[in-house]
Amino acid sequence: MNTAAPTPLPRQIALYAVAGVGLAVWAFPVVWGLLTSFKTERDVLAYPPVWIFTPTLANYREVLFGASSIVPNLVSSLIVATLATALTLVFAIPAAYAMARLRFPAKRGTGFYVLATQMLPPVGLIIPYYLVLQKIGGLDTYGGLTVIYLTFSLPFAIWLLVSYFEDVPVEMEEAALLDRAGRVRALWHVVLPQVKGGIAVTTIFVFLNAWNEFMFAVVLGGNRVRPVTVAMFNFISVEQTQWAKLAAGAMLAMAPVILLGMVAQRHIVKGLTVGAVKGGGRRA
Amino acid sequence: MSIRGGSGEAGDGLSRPLAFADTDVDLAPASATPDPAKVGSASVRIEGVVKQHGATTVLHGIDLVIAPGEFFVLLGPSGSGKTTTLRILAGLESVSAGRVLMDGADVTTREPGARDVAMVFQSYALYPHMTVEQNIGFPLKMVGTSRDEIARAVGGAAAKVGIGHLLQRAPGQLSGGQQQRVALARAIVRQPRLFLLDEPLSNLDAKLRLETRLELRRLQRSLGVTTVYVTHDQEEAMTLADRIAVFMDGRIVQVGSPRQIFARPLSIDVAAFIGTPPMNLLAGEWERHAVSVGSSTVAVAAESRTPRDVVLGIRPHDLRLAEGGLRARVEGVEDLGDSAIVDLVVDERLVKLKTDRPPALREGEAVFVAFAPEDAHLFDSTTGARIG
Numbered sequence: 142m143n144t145a146a147p148t149p150l151p152r153q154i155a156l157y158a159v160a161g162v163g164l165a166v167w168a169f170p171v172v173w174g175l176l177t178s179f180k181t182e183r184d185v186l187a188y189p190p191v192w193i194f195t196p197t198l199a200n201y202r203e204v205l206f207g208a209s210s211i212v213p214n215l216v217s218s219l220i221v222a223t224l225a226t227a228l229t230l231v232f233a234i235p236a237a238y239a240m241a242r243l244r245f246p247a248k249r250g251t252g253f254y255v256l257a258t259q260m261l262p263p264v265g266l267i268i269p270y271y272l273v274l275q276k277i278g279g280l281d282t283y284g285g286l287t288v289i290y291l292t293f294s295l296p297f298a299i300w301l302l303v304s305y306f307e308d309v310p311v312e313m314e315e316a317a318l319l320d321r322a323g324r325v326r327a328l329w330h331v332v333l334p335q336v337k338g339g340i341a342v343t344t345i346f347v348f349l350n351a352w353n354e355f356m357f358a359v360v361l362g363g364n365r366v367r368p369v370t371v372a373m374f375n376f377i378s379v380e381q382t383q384w385a386k387l388a389a390g391a392m393l394a395m396a397p398v399i400l401l402g403m404v405a406q407r408h409i410v411k412g413l414t415v416g417a418v419k420g421g422g423r424r425a
Numbered sequence: 426m427s428i429r430g431g432s433g434e435a436g437d438g439l440s441r442p443l444a445f446a447d448t449d450v451d452l453a454p455a456s457a458t459p460d461p462a463k464v465g466s467a468s469v470r471i472e473g474v475v476k477q478h479g480a481t482t483v484l485h486g487i488d489l490v491i492a493p494g495e496f497f498v499l500l501g502p503s504g505s506g507k508t509t510t511l512r513i514l515a516g517l518e519s520v521s522a523g524r525v526l527m528d529g530a531d532v533t534t535r536e537p538g539a540r541d542v543a544m545v546f547q548s549y550a551l552y553p554h555m556t557v558e559q560n561i562g563f564p565l566k567m568v569g570t571s572r573d574e575i576a577r578a579v580g581g582a583a584a585k586v587g588i589g590h591l592l593q594r595a596p597g598q599l600s601g602g603q604q605q606r607v608a609l610a611r612a613i614v615r616q617p618r619l620f621l622l623d624e625p626l627s628n629l630d631a632k633l634r635l636e637t638r639l640e641l642r643r644l645q646r647s648l649g650v651t652t653v654y655v656t657h658d659q660e661e662a663m664t665l666a667d668r669i670a671v672f673m674d675g676r677i678v679q680v681g682s683p684r685q686i687f688a689r690p691l692s693i694d695v696a697a698f699i700g701t702p703p704m705n706l707l708a709g710e711w712e713r714h715a716v717s718v719g720s721s722t723v724a725v726a727a728e729s730r731t732p733r734d735v736v737l738g739i740r741p742h743d744l745r746l747a748e749g750g751l752r753a754r755v756e757g758v759e760d761l762g763d764s765a766i767v768d769l770v771v772d773e774r775l776v777k778l779k780t781d782r783p784p785a786l787r788e789g790e791a792v793f794v795a796f797a798p799e800d801a802h803l804f805d806s807t808t809g810a811r812i813g
Contacts, residue, residue: 315517316550320564320611321538330563334554 177388185384200389214372222351225290229298229347237302255296281363294347305339341408369394466493467527467618474523485675499655500662501672507655543612544621551596558592564615582614620652693809704738705776711735719772721751725801727813738802741779750795755786
């Protein structure tokens with residue numbers, strides 16, 4: 142900003158205007174939800190909408206400690222998302238490393254297969270997944286839902302990580318081999334520290350996807366495994382929709398995600414750029 | 426082709442002590458000849474090594490014997506197989522046929538880490554997330570050396586290459602020359618039996634390259650470790666090597682001391698590759714003690730009983746302006762300050778003559794050039810092999 146010639150004022154105003162409109166459109170539902178979460182049900186339904194109202198914490202009290210507490214569901218979400226993320230990394234890191242480095246039969250085919258699983262519309266898989274999980278007793282279990290999440294997050298994570306591994310010069314790894322590290326320690330001491338950024342990005346994306354997932358959770362979960370996304374759906378019933386509680390629940394569900402996003406913002410932006418530049422061109 | 430011995434010939438003039446620019450560490454005086462008895466210096470034998478990448482053959486049967494403590498240079502144009510040979514020695518590349526032996530033990534299929542060899546890569550391959558100290562100490566850490574011992578060894582190795590003051594820096598904060606020294610220190614810290622260098626000077630600027638070349642030679646002498654060095658720069662090979670193997674198209678075409686290779690190239694390819702400017706090559710007919718080139722005839726030392734077509738080679742510095750000899754036309758004179766190159770046309774071929782001071786010649790002037798009969802190199806015009 143301060144190094145180049147200053148942008149002309151009209152142009153600056155136009156830029157801010159465009160950015161402002163974009164931000165407003167994006168932020169509106171969030172702001173609406175935030176305001177609603179502090180309203181009484183009566184204020185919520187008031188028409189025209191009231192902008193000035195006496196805020197209440199009753200909704201938060203209810204969704205946290207009341208009869209319809211979503212705390213168990215937050216725990217449920219946390220378990221599923223953490224399990225899915227951890228397992229994804231455990232499998233995706235060696236897989237991506239192998240895809241980037243090793244020569245093995247049908248490498249191209251494998252690469253395409255990994256990508257192809259991402260092309261299937263998830264909704265088309267729900268029924269087969271349901272039937273399979275039912276047969277093996279995996280419905281409404283953490284294991285069952287986590288495995289289903291892995292089928293989506295694993296290919297995505299592998300695909301994302303491969304470009305990071307390819308960025309590490311082969312010579313560096315060869316140097317480690319000659320320095321008597323062996324393959325595993327070369328990976329651990331030399332390669333992994335250099336793909337740290339990619340691992341961070343992958344972790345965040347996989348966690349977010351699992352945390353925000355609704356469709357599989359609602360069909361394959363149940364009374365025991367009921368992530369927060371599903372629990373919030375329960376605030377919408379045939380007789381009435383409890384908007385204020387729904388909003389309070391949504392705010393609570395968003396909080397960890399927003400926090401994670403803020404902490405990892407730098408990594409995410411960098412990761413997206415890397416993926417954009419490299420992932421597209423090189424993979425066929 | 427296994428040739429032994431003949432070491433130390435070219436290096437004698439270069440082993441005078443040289444201080445590193447940025448260190449006051451005193452190195453043990455460099456001995457003029459490598460000491461084969463020195464601990465941890467391996468002999469290397471390569472037997473019939475073939476390397477194929479799919480349908481293409483990169484190496485067509487390489488045979489080499491390298492003596493303990495020798496500074497051995499693999500020289501050749503890019504794509505000639507010299508780097509592949511080095512990587513096979515390192516264990517980074519498998520062989521399609523043949524064996525690699527170190528101190529008599531077959532290491533052909535041994536993992537790189539189990540060979541006790543250290544390598545300096547062309548790109549240095551420093552670990553960017555570690556400090557200089559951690560980089561140099563890495564090969565010791567990997568075998569469980571104690572922390573104190575690592576610190577001591579790292580300090581010693583860093584001092585030897587004059588980077589003792591940079592230990593806490595990250596590689597990214599160093600200049601190219603400093604990075605190169607870190608790579609060297611990382612290689613010598615563990616006292617390997619075999620030291621491999623892949624064009625280690627090619628990323629340095631010209632002045633630094635000359636300095637480092639001498640330091641490298643001296644370092645190798647003081648360590649006495651068997652060294653295999655890959656380069657495409659014939660001047661580097663001439664100044665560093667005890668012996669050189671010249672690679673062409675996946676084959677070793679000549680092995681010998683720098684002096685032997687310069688004075689008696691065994692083929693046209695080697696003759697044309699070694700020397701600056703390269704050897705002049707002229708087609709001619711050889712009979713008895715004379716070769717006729719175009720309309721001129723010159724005397725050579727070797728004799729042919731029957732007339733035959735040959736390629737006559739003469740080094741530019743062996744040519745001189747004379748009253749008789751080869752008829753030539755002057756194309757121009759390049760004054761290099763300490764010497765001069767005269768560009769001539771002989772029998773419609775460009776010929777270069779190297780002399781101490783620029784002669785007063787005009788472009789287009791007709792002159793004669795001559796050479797001593799024993800300075801003539803004669804090659805078979807079809808096979809390119811040396812015949813006289």
